[in-house]
Amino acid sequence: NAGVTQTPKFQVLKTGQSMTLQCAQDMNHEYMSWYRQDPGMGLRLIHYSVGAGITDQGEVPNGYNVSRSTTEDFPLRLLSAAPSQTSVYFCASSSPRYTDTQYFGPGTRLTVL
């Protein structure tokens, strides 16, 4: 199993550009989530999904969109990038019955100029 994969690993955008961060898992997990990590602030939840076709907002959803058309994939879209979105983004997945084992991807480091 590859676990949770994320692409790209690094990305530089200009203000106003849009892009999609990819996340995929091969563990048949129903629960998937997106976090951002900023220095001194820990991981903050952006959006999450408890299954295909079901998504909900987390703590910091503004400026981001998600969709969940399959169990495996959970892309995160930045609609119009802003410097405040410069961060490291992590995707995670787990089985709803065993959410104690939440597996994280390797992260995407995004810089918005």
Added chain:
Amino acid sequence: EDQVTQSPEALRLQEGESSSLNCSYTVSGLRGLFWYRQDPGKGPEFLFTLYSAGEEKEKERLKATLTKKESFLHITAPKPEDSATYLCAVQASDDYKLSFGAGTTVTVRA
């Protein structure tokens, strides 16, 4: 709103010098408290889940304990490879979401 506070922010240890990290929390009914390890440039790696006050779990030189208001991660006789950021998170009883603390960065010198 769930809150998680970790202390200290940073901890520098000599190899073999045991110490403890603190995670204090407020949550509306605790479903679980989680400890993760994060190495630079990588995603968090799961270590432990604790479910009720008085519970303890161990893995190699790490031991996690839980009370009704806080959790401790004890590092016994640490080695340089224990250097990492340790994250604490809580999950409320009616939710799947995790709320994370800011982490404690541990540096172990040989």
